[in-house]
Amino acid sequence: MDEVTRAGKLVWSTHLPIAYPSDPQQLGPNRYLVADYSRPGGIYEFDRSGKILWSYHPASGNRMLDHPSLAERLPNGLIAANDDYRDRVVVIDPRTRRIVWQYGRTDRPGTGPNRLKIPDGFDLLEPGGVTPTHPNTG
Numbered sequence: 001m002d003e004v005t006r007a008g009k010l011v012w013s014t015h016l017p018i019a020y021p022s023d024p025q026q027l028g029p030n031r032y033l034v035a036d037y038s039r040p041g042g043i044y045e046f047d048r049s050g051k052i053l054w055s056y057h058p059a060s061g062n063r064m065l066d067h068p069s070l071a072e073r074l075p076n077g078l079i080a081a082n083d084d085y086r087d088r089v090v091v092i093d094p095r096t097r098r099i100v101w102q103y104g105r106t107d108r109p110g111t112g113p114n115r116l117k118i119p120d121g122f123d124l125l126e127p128g129g130v131t132p133t134h135p136n137t138g
Helices: none
Strands: 002-004 010-013 021-028 031-036 042-046 052-056 068-073 079-083 088-093 098-103
Touching: 031 068, 042 068
Parallel strands: 021 068
Antiparallel strands: 002 010, 021 031, 031 042, 042 052, 068 079, 079 088, 088 098
16 A cells, blocks of 8 residues: 555555455545455554554355455444445444445345445445545435
């Protein structure tokens, strides 16, 4: 993981003990969230030194993630993640490390109500078109 300025200057760099870091999100001055795009995959919060501060990575069962490619902390503290190869978007409670909500039927791709096929992204949209996890662009 690297952070660089717009001019291309390296700010910091670290190696995480995960297979395939995907779409890191900055949570604070020294806190980041990243998805591990692998099977089983996971969600990791870490600091600039590469220290894992929190993780979610069940190895099997309904809680297991298969190639999650994006995770974002929602305004209420829960973490949303798209679980690409299990055809769903999930919301995880970081305190209990449990999936508390999902859209899509696990391992059943499709189209129509409550069906997804390899969901590769999401955004939280509030009334009025506000995107609170991306205030500068929404």
